[in-house]
Amino acid sequence: MIRTIKEQGDTAILLVEQDVRTTLTVADRMHVLDNGKVVFLGTPQDRRARGHQENSHGSVGTMRVLLFGTCLVDTFFPEAGEATVRLLRRFGAEPVFPRGQTCCGQPAFNAGYEAQARAAAEHFLWEFDGDDPIVTPSGSCAAMVKHHYPGLFRDDPKLFAKARRAGERIFELTQYLVHVAKAHEAGLRGKGSVTYHASCHLLQTLGVREEPLMLLASLNGATFLPMPDADRCCGFGGTFMAKLPEISLALADEKAASIEATGADTVTGCDSGCLMNIADAMRRRGTKIRVAHIAQLLAEGL
Amino acid sequence: MSHEQTSLAFRENTVRALEDSALRAAMKQAADTFGTKRADAFATVADLEALRDRASAIREDVLANLPMYVDRFVTAATRAGAVVHRADDAATAREIIRKILADRGARRIVKGKSMVSEEVDLNSRLEDAGMEVVETDLGEYIIQMEGETPSHIIVPAIHKNRTQVGRLFADRLGVPYSDDPQVLTKIARKALREKFLSADAGISGANFAAAATGSLVLLTNEGNGRMVTTVPKLHVAILSIEKMLPSLADLPAFLRLLPRSATGQTITSYVSVITGPRKAGDATGAKELHIVLLDNGRTEILAGESRDILKCIRCGACMNVCPVYRTVGGHAYGWTYPGPMGMVLTTLLTGMRKSHPLVDASTLCGACVGVCPVRVPLSDLILGLRRRKVREGFADPRERRGMKAFGKAAASPALFALGQRLAGAFWPLVRALGGKDVAGRMPPPAKVPFRRKAP
Numbered sequence: 001m002i003r004t005i006k007e008q009g010d011t012a013i014l015l016v017e018q019d020v021r022t023t024l025t026v027a028d029r030m031h032v033l034d035n036g037k038v039v040f041l042g043t044p045q046d047r048r049a050r051g052h053q054e055n056s057h058g059s060v061g062t063m064r065v066l067l068f069g070t071c072l073v074d075t076f077f078p079e080a081g082e083a084t085v086r087l088l089r090r091f092g093a094e095p096v097f098p099r100g101q102t103c104c105g106q107p108a109f110n111a112g113y114e115a116q117a118r119a120a121a122e123h124f125l126w127e128f129d130g131d132d133p134i135v136t137p138s139g140s141c142a143a144m145v146k147h148h149y150p151g152l153f154r155d156d157p158k159l160f161a162k163a164r165r166a167g168e169r170i171f172e173l174t175q176y177l178v179h180v181a182k183a184h185e186a187g188l189r190g191k192g193s194v195t196y197h198a199s200c201h202l203l204q205t206l207g208v209r210e211e212p213l214m215l216l217a218s219l220n221g222a223t224f225l226p227m228p229d230a231d232r233c234c235g236f237g238g239t240f241m242a243k244l245p246e247i248s249l250a251l252a253d254e255k256a257a258s259i260e261a262t263g264a265d266t267v268t269g270c271d272s273g274c275l276m277n278i279a280d281a282m283r284r285r286g287t288k289i290r291v292a293h294i295a296q297l298l299a300e301g302l
Numbered sequence: 303m304s305h306e307q308t309s310l311a312f313r314e315n316t317v318r319a320l321e322d323s324a325l326r327a328a329m330k331q332a333a334d335t336f337g338t339k340r341a342d343a344f345a346t347v348a349d350l351e352a353l354r355d356r357a358s359a360i361r362e363d364v365l366a367n368l369p370m371y372v373d374r375f376v377t378a379a380t381r382a383g384a385v386v387h388r389a390d391d392a393a394t395a396r397e398i399i400r401k402i403l404a405d406r407g408a409r410r411i412v413k414g415k416s417m418v419s420e421e422v423d424l425n426s427r428l429e430d431a432g433m434e435v436v437e438t439d440l441g442e443y444i445i446q447m448e449g450e451t452p453s454h455i456i457v458p459a460i461h462k463n464r465t466q467v468g469r470l471f472a473d474r475l476g477v478p479y480s481d482d483p484q485v486l487t488k489i490a491r492k493a494l495r496e497k498f499l500s501a502d503a504g505i506s507g508a509n510f511a512a513a514a515t516g517s518l519v520l521l522t523n524e525g526n527g528r529m530v531t532t533v534p535k536l537h538v539a540i541l542s543i544e545k546m547l548p549s550l551a552d553l554p555a556f557l558r559l560l561p562r563s564a565t566g567q568t569i570t571s572y573v574s575v576i577t578g579p580r581k582a583g584d585a586t587g588a589k590e591l592h593i594v595l596l597d598n599g600r601t602e603i604l605a606g607e608s609r610d611i612l613k614c615i616r617c618g619a620c621m622n623v624c625p626v627y628r629t630v631g632g633h634a635y636g637w638t639y640p641g642p643m644g645m646v647l648t649t650l651l652t653g654m655r656k657s658h659p660l661v662d663a664s665t666l667c668g669a670c671v672g673v674c675p676v677r678v679p680l681s682d683l684i685l686g687l688r689r690r691k692v693r694e695g696f697a698d699p700r701e702r703r704g705m706k707a708f709g710k711a712a713a714s715p716a717l718f719a720l721g722q723r724l725a726g727a728f729w730p731l732v733r734a735l736g737g738k739d740v741a742g743r744m745p746p747p748a749k750v751p752f753r754r755k756a757p
Contacts, residue, residue, distance in 0.1 A: 067756065074752040075722050076745055081752035097756035100715040108705050108712070110666055112688030112697065116709025123713040204668030233625040237665030239701075241743065244626075244662060246317050249743075251625050251665075280743040 065176070066128050067095040068136035071103035072272040073293075080272060083299035084137045084173055090302050091181035095135070098127045104141040109148060111239050118152045125149070125162045133180070134170040137295050139202020139270045142172040147205055172202060173295055174211040174270055184214040188301035190222025195264035196294075197255065197278065198231040199271040212270055212294055219301055225262040232258075236277035252281035259289060266290040268297050312659040315634035316626075325461050325631055332460045333621075333628035339566020340619060340673070346568075347558065357555045358677040361613040364546050368604060371513040371546040372595065379516025382578030384591040392422035395596050399424060399505070399538055400431050402592050406536060408433065408502035412494075414522070414530040415439035416507025417455050417616060418542050418596055420638045421651070424505070435505075436497045438526040440490055447474050453632030455639060456564045456618040461631045494526065504530035504588065508541040509615070510556060511593075514549035517577040518593065521560060521570040528572055537579070537588035542596045544604075544612040550575065556615060559675035563617035603650050608683050611646045613676045620670035620680060626663050635660060642670035642680045649687050658696040661687040722751050 015027065065088060073081045088095040105120025124145070128134050136142050149163035177183035194216055202208045216224050235241065235251025255278055259267045267289055269275050279291040319325055344350055364371055376386045389395035403411065411433050413419065425435045425446075437446040441459035444467055445452060452458030459467070468481040477489050506527060510519040518539055520527050531537050547553060561567040580587030603609055621627045621641030632640030637648045637657070642664065649657040661684060670680045691697055711717040 069752045069756060071718075075747050078748045078750060078752035078755060082755060085757055095757050097753065099753070101753075102712045102715060102718040103708075105712055108708055110685065110688070111701065111705060112661075112685070112690070112692040113705040113709065114689050114692075116705050116712070119709045120712030200665070200667035200669070204672055231669075233665045233667035233669065235625065235665060237667070240662070240665045244313055244316060245743075246313070246320055247626055247629055248665075250320055250629050254629075276744060279745075 063093045064132050065093045065095050066130070066132050066134045067097045068101060068104075068124075068128065068134055068138075068141065068170070069097060070136055070138045070141045070272065072276070073137060074101075076276065077272050077293065080137055080293035080295050083293065083295035084135070086299045086302060087173070087177065087183070087295060088135060088181075091177065091183055091186070093135075093181070096132075101127045104144045106140065106144045106148075107238055109144065109152075110237075114152065117148075121145075121149050121152050121163070122159060125159060125166055128166060128169075129162070132169070133176070134166065135173055135176045136170065137173040137270070137293060138272065139172045139199050139206050139208055140273060142170050142175075143201040143205035145170045172206060172208055172211075172270060174215055175206075175208055177298070178211040178214055183298070184218040186218070188215075188219055188298060190216075190219025190297070190301050192266055193223040193225050193262075193264040194219070194266045194268055194297065195225045195227045195259060195262040196230060197227065197234060197259070197267060197269040197274060199269050199274045200231075200233050202270050203231055208270070212268075215294065215298060216268070219297070222301075225264045227262050227264075227267075228258050230258075234274045234277050234281075236273045238273065241277065248277070249281070249284075252277050253285065256281035256285050256287060260285075260287055264289065266292055266297065268292050268294045270294050308655060310636040310657055310659050312634060312636065312663055315636060316630045319630035319634045324463060324466065326629065328461055328463045329628055329631050332454075332457065333623075336457075336566060336618075336622040340563060340622070341566075343562040343566040343568055347562070353555060353558060354675055354677055357559050357615075357675060358613065360547065360552050360555065361615070361676045364548065365544065365604060365609060365612055368543065368546065371548060372543050374513040375511055375516055375546060376595070377516070378514060379578065379593055382516045383581070384516065384578050384593050387592065387594045389422075389594055389596045389598070391598050392596075395422045395540060395594055395598070396424055396427040398594055399540065399592075400427055402538055403428065403433060403503055403536075404431060406503070406590075408536060410497070410501050410503075411435045412497050412501040412504050412530050412534065413437050413442070414504070414506035414520070414527045415442050415458070416505070416540060417452070417638060418507050418540050419505065420452060421542075421598065422540070422596065424540070436494070436501075438494050438497065438524075438530055439522075440487060440524055440526075443490055443494065444470065447471075451633070451638070453640065454618055454621060455616050455641075455644075461633065498526075498529045498533050501534045503536040503538060504532075504534040505538045505540065506530050508539055508545055509560065510547045510553065511541060511545045512548075512550045512553065512575075513546050515577055517550060517575050519547075519550075519553060520574040520576070521557075521572070522574070523565070523567075523571045525572060528574055531574060531576055532586040532588060535589040536592075537576075537590070538592045538594065539576075540594040540596060542598065543600055560615055560617050563619040563673065563675045599651050606650075607686050608646065608650055610678055611643065611650065611683055613678050614643050614647070615676055616643075617675060619673040619675065620678075623669040623673050625665060625667060625669070635663070642684070643678065646680065646683045646687060654687075654691060654694050654696055658691045661691050719751075719753070722747065 069081045085095050103120055104124055105117040109117035146167040150160055153159035153163050196212060196216055234255040235248040241248040275291050275293060282289055379386050387398045389398055413435055428435050437443050441457055444459040447470055454460040464481045464483055467486055468479050471477055471486060471489055472479040508518040509521045561570045579591040580589055603612060620643050624641050627641040635644055639647045645660040645663050649660055664684050666681050668681050711721045
């Protein structure tokens with residue numbers, strides 16, 4: 001229809017469209033907007049020649065990845081999200097933050113509220129639809145998508161397939177940095193001494209053990225100090241900290257003591273929930289050890 | 303009636319346990335020791351993952367065909383000369399055993415370690431009937447003297463240190479105080495030897511039951527298990543129906559897994575296989591063998607969504623690694639089985655109304671799943687029970703309201719952003735659940751959320 005009007009040659013057409021592929025076939029000139037900014041201006045031939053990936057979201061970049069910030073980073077720790085963006089850009093990816101994203105649904109899922117978890121999961125699947133890789137600075141949220149989403153849609157073949165596909169596409173940040181970006185070979189800078197808490201869902205559910213250690217070991221100028229019982233739960237457990245706060249605090253205190261025993265000046269990890277809990281335990285003990293998400297530590301060395 | 307009045311007071315129990323510094327030190331030391339020993343014992347098992355797969359598959363086959371294996375066991379054990387009794391519930395099991403003992407005039411009973419006998423509360427029933435029941439496993443002996451129940455399924459007195467045991471022995475047995483474990487063990491052995499020799503009957507549990515031959519398999523360390531099952535002329539064994547293995551040919555995989563998982567031993571000091579009572583020409587064995595197979599809700603569990611808990615072989619490895627269990631000990635769980643396997647089994651056996659607080663006793667860290675020798679999906683089972691708790695209306699009403707709001711916000715970016723602006727999407731939920739102390743453990747929401755700066 002648009003092509004027919006265009007072929008008549010007497011009407012200027014202003015097409016506002018999200019589908020780049022369709023647009024490329026009909027437009028003479030195009031402006032690509034992302035979040036209100038013009039990120040591309042030229043002819044469709046230019047755009048093709050620049051070798052940008054075409055995709056349904058219409059943004060440009062050498063390797064587009066969808067960034068799942070997670071509700072904790074979004075709400076409490078934006079600095080970890082910004083560090084994730086800097087890292088992804090440095091290693092040749094163009095992160096895009098789907099604007100409608102909320103939470104993976106884990107608080108409801110872990111507490112037994114399946115309908116609410118399903119609502120959150122379905123929302124996620126539509127927000128992160130497509131074929132691009134999804135990167136998230138959280139082992140726990142990645143594990144939720146990868147291991148628990150399919151089960152939520154066991155009675156819905158279409159969403160089940162979408163959930164399985166999302167599980168294949170999602171990377172926890174350090175997985176992406178090591179396996180796709182080879183960031184551990186980039187010789188990033190570091191400083192001081194660092195110890196690492198292996199968060200439970202990252203390790204036990206997602207099976208990510210070596211990647212964060214490889215990245216930390218690669219930091220030039222930083223000393224890595226292993227933590228005793230690094231893989232023991234810090235006591236966060238999402239709603240666990242609210243339901244059984246006394247045990248949660250005792251576990252966090254034990255974790256803080258293990259961190260102090262390393263003598264490191266910074267403790268890091270891949271999950272903001274655990275780090276938040278650890279930071280609180282540190283504060284209660286009056287310990288002055290810096291708590292920073294691994295994305296922040298790595299981004300500081302760019 | 304509110305749920306609080308009828309349910310296990312898990313949180314209150316944990317608060318009390320956390321204040322008990324001796325308990326916490328004993329738990330930490332024991333759990334660490336078992337954890338290290340377990341890891342060392344498995345270091346030499348090259349095919350561990352394949353072995354776990356095999357054991358898991360055997361247990362799955364047993365569950366898939368449980369009535370058949372139980373029938374096979376009954377037939378074979380009967381053919382071997384044992385008398386097999388079926389007990390649908392705890393009261394029936396207690397009564398069957400009381401009657402067997404009373405009919406034969408048995409007054410003095412020695413007992414080997416059996417969690418199923420704890421589950422049916424056997425001792426008190428027999429004592430009410432005027433019988434003397436003596437626990438002969440050292441840990442069980444200690445806690446029986448103290449009037450306690452086991453706090454671990456393998457190491458019943460794990461919560462006690464040697465000073466406490468020394469004082470207890472000095473107090474009750476009139477022996478000089480010592481906190482040397484070797485001295486204490488010798489004291490117990492001397493006292494127990496007399497009980498074995500004068501006992502009218504022995505009661506034991508069983509780790510496994512081989513269906514094809516009707517054999518009972520017992521893995522023990524102290525020798526008391528063999529004494530209980532062979533010295534008195536009457537032996538009564540009580541076990542739950544899911545302890546079946548198809549045949550003794552399936553045993554080797556479990557012999558490699560169970561002791562390593564439980565105590566970090568490559569094998570226990572004793573492995574007893576008992577097939578029927580003593581026959582002509584046998585050097586040892588009870589003259590009469592009765593086997594009580596307990597159901598007590600297992601058939602119902604088998605038909606439900608939590609059936610995989612019945613794969614459990616009671617090694618206790620999940621307890622030793624559980625951050626919650628190792629911090630508060632087994633008594634906080636309020637019933638026979640503690641820790642990750644215990645919170646699942648207890649809830650299923652005693653009902654959601656009584657045990658719903660237990661389903662919260664996990665951070666879902668998955669450490670238990672990582673060590674389970676037969677791959678019981680404990681985290682998934684706990685999640686399943688939490689869903690059931692919500693479904694059956696045992697969840698806190700404030701939590702229910704909070705979660706409903708969360709569900710709406712998570713599916714609506716506008717609502718979510720609004721919640722975030724109001725103080726973080728689930729911060730008020732956490733505060734509603736746990737009071738201001740919990741909210742005080744979270745930082746305030748960032749002034750500008752990440753979404754406003756994200757690309």
